[in-house]
Amino acid sequence: MKKNIFLYLFVFAALIALYMIVNSGKMERINLNEISKLRTEVEQLKDSVKNSQLKLLDMQYFSLENNDDALAYLDHLELENPTRYIEDKLLETNEKKGDNPLIPYEGMNSDFKINKIKVLNHRWIVADFSDGQYWGDLIIKYELKDDLGIDFTLVDHLLYSRSN
Known part of the structure; x- marks a missing residue:
């Protein structure tokens, strides 16, 4: 067993x-x-x-942050973040009552204001604007002065037609 x-x-x-x-x-x-x-x-x-x-x-190819020659041009101003400074100055133009003075159109839905900004180099900016319903693009030339003032000049603009 x-x-x-x-x-x-x-x-x-x-x-x-x-x-x-x-x-x-x-x-x-x-x-x-x-x-x-x-x-x-x-x-x-x-x-x-x-x-x-x-x-x-x-x-990022067309951006101030990655353009050493453009940054060298602005180097004497000793700005920590030149792109942010330029964007802030451009956005300050939105603070005026009514349409942004750089936008050559009258807002149809409300006031046209700049929304997005792309600083291309030490001279040019591409910006997007809108009134909430209509939108467009701007090409802006700027000059950053030694006293850190900036002159903005509109080079070209485009307002998209609305298609519903």
Whole structure:
């Protein structure tokens, strides 16, 4: 009787070992497939990040922050952040009652005000304006003086037609 119990235990242990061996092989294949999928996904994400970085660099090409020659031109003024200073001065023109004086249109829905600003270099700005319903773009020439005053001159403008 004792002999049969040991035989049954041995057979039972052998079946458990066989099950674990077969199951571990399946698990290994499943894990290798998952690892392969994750590696592919990581490579795609790396490519996506690289493409995004290239697009960002391309978008930043025309900006004062990345134009060393333009920054050198403004270097004698010792401004910590010249782009922010110029944007703030341009936004101050919005504070006047009524339409912004740089915008050559009368607001139809309300007053036209400058919304977004892109300082291209040490001379030019591209700006977006709107009255809440109508919008347009401006190209502005500016001159930053030694006393930190700025003269803004409108070069060109565009008011988009509204299509509903």
